[in-house]
Amino acid sequence: MPKPYDAFYSSLTLSILPEPQKISEVPITCVFVHPTDAPSKDDVLCAGWNLTNACRDATRHAELVAVDRYLSGGVCSDEVSIVKSAETEGGEGGAGTNVAWNKAMSWECENYIRDRCLTEEEVLGKLGKRGKSGDLKNSTCYVTIEPCIQCAFALRRIGVARVVFGAKNERFGGCGSLIDCSKPEFCEDGRDGYKVDFIEDSNAVDVLRAFYGRENMSAPESKRRKKGGKEGEEEERESGGDD
16 A cells, blocks of 8 residues: 655655666666655665666666665675766767676676675675664665566565555566565465555656667667567567566
């Protein structure tokens, strides 16, 4: 059931949509909060946006990037492999080819990430060690688009209390559109699952539609979208890292 403060926290996810757009990433963003009746930006525990193209890593969806940042204090894979928008041909926010993408994941970056990988036990243990006000457990995740199955199940493992999204993910949605990872009976893991609220937001849909309306320069040549072609658009969705 929608809450009075949902509009405020959802607006925070929209306010950071320019970040993935600067680097021609899939424009999906999220924030984790412990909601209050007097909502504030100070309630945000962490925030994230898609970095699948920049990091050459299909797991770098907004929700997992946010959790990674929370656990590492901001020092995570995106911090060492992301490239600045100024290095993008066509200027800041442009849709040109990022000339540094092919070099972004050097051996040094890969080793940096590998050395700091946590086991599942370590991750789950750290999620509740910042005091009641700072735990990701029992937090609420506000995200522009319904989490994919991968992220929806990860949110279950983390122990969030609620997920709120502004647009359904008909192809990959893990919170009801395709399957529902939030239900206690989804699997026998002893978890209670989490509540889900869909609060439609046309802004999130419009931004995503605009992104898929142009050519994805990070996709292989054979998968590049043919302007005006439905088949090409479907192919770009598959290669672009849809959340």
